[in-house]
Amino acid sequence: MSAPVLLEVKHLRKYFPIRRGLLQRVAGNVRAVDDVSFTIAAGETLGLVGESGCGKTTVSRCILRAYTPTSGELNFHTKEGRTVDLARLSRAELRPLRPQMQMIFQDPYGSLNPRMTLFDIVGEPLLVNGLRDRQARTDQVAELLRLVGLRPEYMQRFPHAFSGGQRQRIGIARALALNPRLVVADEPVSALDVSVQAQILNLLLELQKRLSLTYLFVAHNLGVVKHICDRVAVMYVGQLVELGETQALFQAPRHPYTAALLAAVPVPDPAVRSGDVELKGDVPSPANPPSGCYFHPRCPFAAEVCRTEAPVNREVAPGRFVSCHRADELQLPGVVQ
Amino acid sequence: MSSPTAAAPPEAELAATAAEERVSVASNWTLVWWRFRKHRLALFCTLLLIGFYLVVLVPDFFATQDPEATDAKQAFIPAQPLHLFNAGQLGLWAPAVAGKRNAITLRMEWQVDETRRIPVGVFVQGEPYKLLGLIETDRHLLGPASGDAKDRLYLLGTDRLGRDQWSRLMFGTRTSMTIGMIAVAFSIVLGVILGGISGYFGGLPDLIIQRLVELLQSLPTIPIWLALTAALPQDWRPEQVFFAITLILSLLGWTTLAREVRGRFLALREEDFVLAAELAGCSRMRIITRHMVPTFMSHIIATSTLAIPVMIINETSLSFLGLGLRPPAISWGVLLQEAQNIQTVALAPWLLVPGLVVIVAVLAFNLVGDGLRDAADPYTH
Numbered sequence A: 001m002s003a004p005v006l007l008e009v010k011h012l013r014k015y016f017p018i019r020r021g022l023l024q025r026v027a028g029n030v031r032a033v034d035d036v037s038f039t040i041a042a043g044e045t046l047g048l049v050g051e052s053g054c055g056k057t058t059v060s061r062c063i064l065r066a067y068t069p070t071s072g073e074l075n076f077h078t079k080e081g082r083t084v085d086l087a088r089l090s091r092a093e094l095r096p097l098r099p100q101m102q103m104i105f106q107d108p109y110g111s112l113n114p115r116m117t118l119f120d121i122v123g124e125p126l127l128v129n130g131l132r133d134r135q136a137r138t139d140q141v142a143e144l145l146r147l148v149g150l151r152p153e154y155m156q157r158f159p160h161a162f163s164g165g166q167r168q169r170i171g172i173a174r175a176l177a178l179n180p181r182l183v184v185a186d187e188p189v190s191a192l193d194v195s196v197q198a199q200i201l202n203l204l205l206e207l208q209k210r211l212s213l214t215y216l217f218v219a220h221n222l223g224v225v226k227h228i229c230d231r232v233a234v235m236y237v238g239q240l241v242e243l244g245e246t247q248a249l250f251q252a253p254r255h256p257y258t259a260a261l262l263a264a265v266p267v268p269d270p271a272v273r274s275g276d277v278e279l280k281g282d283v284p285s286p287a288n289p290p291s292g293c294y295f296h297p298r299c300p301f302a303a304e305v306c307r308t309e310a311p312v313n314r315e316v317a318p319g320r321f322v323s324c325h326r327a328d329e330l331q332l333p334g335v336v337q
Numbered sequence B: 001m002s003s004p005t006a007a008a009p010p011e012a013e014l015a016a017t018a019a020e021e022r023v024s025v026a027s028n029w030t031l032v033w034w035r036f037r038k039h040r041l042a043l044f045c046t047l048l049l050i051g052f053y054l055v056v057l058v059p060d061f062f063a064t065q066d067p068e069a070t071d072a073k074q075a076f077i078p079a080q081p082l083h084l085f086n087a088g089q090l091g092l093w094a095p096a097v098a099g100k101r102n103a104i105t106l107r108m109e110w111q112v113d114e115t116r117r118i119p120v121g122v123f124v125q126g127e128p129y130k131l132l133g134l135i136e137t138d139r140h141l142l143g144p145a146s147g148d149a150k151d152r153l154y155l156l157g158t159d160r161l162g163r164d165q166w167s168r169l170m171f172g173t174r175t176s177m178t179i180g181m182i183a184v185a186f187s188i189v190l191g192v193i194l195g196g197i198s199g200y201f202g203g204l205p206d207l208i209i210q211r212l213v214e215l216l217q218s219l220p221t222i223p224i225w226l227a228l229t230a231a232l233p234q235d236w237r238p239e240q241v242f243f244a245i246t247l248i249l250s251l252l253g254w255t256t257l258a259r260e261v262r263g264r265f266l267a268l269r270e271e272d273f274v275l276a277a278e279l280a281g282c283s284r285m286r287i288i289t290r291h292m293v294p295t296f297m298s299h300i301i302a303t304s305t306l307a308i309p310v311m312i313i314n315e316t317s318l319s320f321l322g323l324g325l326r327p328p329a330i331s332w333g334v335l336l337q338e339a340q341n342i343q344t345v346a347l348a349p350w351l352l353v354p355g356l357v358v359i360v361a362v363l364a365f366n367l368v369g370d371g372l373r374d375a376a377d378p379y380t381h
């Protein structure tokens, strides 16, 4: 953990106002992200995991400033060696920084403009960032397509000619066009066939090595994360409940929610499993979260204090953060690797 | 498969790949065209509409006479239908008419006389006019070719003032089709700008525009037209009235389009490819013009095509009620208004032909619009 920090997220909050009535008065807030802090070191892959609706996409989009955070800091270390708080920048100030952080999307269909050819899709980031010469752009797009395993001859085709996996490669090529430092991948394989998922994950790993990329990798289950992430952050209803090194977190989860997510990971030999934590019920709405620990209605270990008091996030071991009242006493089953 | 012959793919397979290749590089407009041309009826109606618009461009060329020229002695002449074959050969002619005064009513009664044939020529000389307002000429598509000045040709008969109905129809077509087009063009401009602001920026502008749309849509249209058109000064020249009517139609007609554009913008704002463009550093202008508008352009065109017949009907109804264009302006509505009495229906049914033309035009627009919509958005139906 000696690599320099690339991005420091501090007390990030994103509330979506709920508007009602003819005058669209604010009637409440969806607290999609509520006080989330973590760091990403240069060159590492941080996994962000949680069930649907936990706020993973909102965190990703705040970091890339597709959303303006309600409060908090996003301290980003630029190529030029400065540290800027992305949360405070205006649209115009962000533009020169955009090339350094890019996104890979979940939906390989919605993320490519159906009216544009591959050349236009992958070449657009180059064009709007100053590469006006068409021939130079053609060469670079060809290079990028080769990099992600597509044939440059496909350049004049439209997205409708490609399969889901191929489209995802196109999306990756576009994200890499500007030579970014940070790549946020929001569930990049969950919309793909299982057979294709591994190919895309391997491509991402290979590209990380070749281009020394830093990934924030979002997933809704821990299975995918195991192979690709150095560290994992687990989110529940807008908050981080556990953060730690992948290996350690898988072997000995400290938060019941992490243990429950682990129980959902398929293992080759079910016999090694014992005392699994089962996940029942639904994720509560971030507009109206439960009292105390947000997880208490679903937690098999909930005590009286859990109903009334919210646990604070604390460092239980070096680099290991948990928010649970009973983190020290519980012995939770992990996955032996 | 290691035999050398297996290496060369069979011809059918090659053809299939070529077709696939064609599809993979086909732009959206190409795909829309491929889907549209499968609708035979829509294609036929497109040709029909092109014909209509040729009339709009050069009505004088299609007219056989001056549409304003009155001749009391030639009133209520029945249609002299155009025949294509003369004695088994291709040759245009129309039967002559003969008039006889009824001794009791003292009214001229005209009879079509099939035995006397007036030869009809193409590109004949007639009234001088300016083609497209530029080129001085006196050529008309059709006209009597007998050389006898007494031979007159009334393809659709004459009205109570002896004006040639065919020529009036040509000029009426110009007015009515132009009003439809211009009113829709205004509506598009208003609808796209206001709908775009509403959908792209949201917030207060959206709130105001949406309430305005709701207000306009909740007003009953006919009384509003009545009020607005009645407010037009009586002494305005026909061109001024024409312009005012167009404006009134489009001021009331932009709301549907604005709703649609707003909806599209709202949906597109959430699209990942729009976010990707934003993250790539595209300017707002580029995102709107390169990513958002092109995705719903074909749809807007289809919707506009469907809006034109509504405008045409609106103008026709207004003029028919005597509230829109008034003589001496000529439009389909004006022609029908002049035919709106029992005498016409009983004695001169040919004066109702403009009604048929309205139906044909409206149907053609609707069929083309439907075809376009299906071709533009094959999945939403």
Ligand SMILES: Nc1ncnc2c1ncn2[C@@H]1O[C@H](COP(=O)(O)OP(=O)(O)OP(=O)(O)O)[C@@H](O)[C@H]1O
Residues within 6 Å of the ligand: A016, A030, A031, A032, A050, A051, A052, A053, A054, A055, A056, A057, A058, A059, A220, A285, A286
């Ligand atoms: N634009 C928005 N307006 C209002 N509420 C929103 C908005 N975007 C997200 N939310 C709410 O915020 C919460 C978190 O959503 P988010 O999309 O970040 O979850 P997620 O973890 O990415 O889920 P998924 O796995 O389904 O992608 C959800 O309850 C969602 O309904």
Ligand code: SF4
Residues within 6 Å of the ligand: A255, A256, A257, A293, A294, A295, A296, A297, A299, A300, A301, A302, A303, A306, A311, A323, A324, A325, A326, A327
């Ligand atoms: S704080 Fe209590 S309810 Fe929350 S996870 Fe820990 S034990 Fe369960």
Ligand SMILES: [Mg+2]
Residues within 6 Å of the ligand: A056, A057, A058, A186
């Ligand atoms: Mg998500």
